[in-house]
Amino acid sequence: MDTTPKSSTTLDDCTLIMREAINGAGIALADTMMAQDLLQQGKLVAPFSARHTYPAGIYLHQRRSIGNKPGTGLFQDWLLSEVEDHKRVMAIA
Known part of the structure; x- marks a missing residue:
C-alpha cells in the first residue's frame, strides 16, 4: 500500500498550522501551549494521549x-x- 500523499503543504507558523487543521486540510503537529484552548473547545482533536x-x-x-x-x-x-x-x-x- 502506497502511503505517499498526493500533495502536501509545509507550514512553519503554528497559528496557520492549527487553522488549516481546523479547516480540515490535514493533521498538525502543534505545541500544546498554542493548541490547548482549541483542544479544550473540541476544535482540534489529539488522536494520541502522548505528550512530549x-x-x-x-x-x-x-x-x-x-x-x-x-x-x-x-x-x-x-x-x-x-x-x-x-x-x-x-x-x-
Missing part, C-alpha cells in the same frame, strides 16, 4: 534594565505559573 516536552525548554529573556522595574517579578511569577498550569492540564511531566 521540548528538550530545549522555555526561556524568559529580559533586558537588564527591565529587571528592577516594578511588576517585573510579578509578571515572571505569573508567566511561570501559567506554564505550570498548562503542563498540569495537558498532562505533561
Whole structure:
C-alpha cells in the first residue's frame, strides 16, 4: 500500500498550522501551549494521549534594565505559573 500523499503543504507558523487543521486540510503537529484552548473547545482533536516536552525548554529573556522595574517579578511569577498550569492540564511531566 502506497502511503505517499498526493500533495502536501509545509507550514512553519503554528497559528496557520492549527487553522488549516481546523479547516480540515490535514493533521498538525502543534505545541500544546498554542493548541490547548482549541483542544479544550473540541476544535482540534489529539488522536494520541502522548505528550512530549521540548528538550530545549522555555526561556524568559529580559533586558537588564527591565529587571528592577516594578511588576517585573510579578509578571515572571505569573508567566511561570501559567506554564505550570498548562503542563498540569495537558498532562505533561
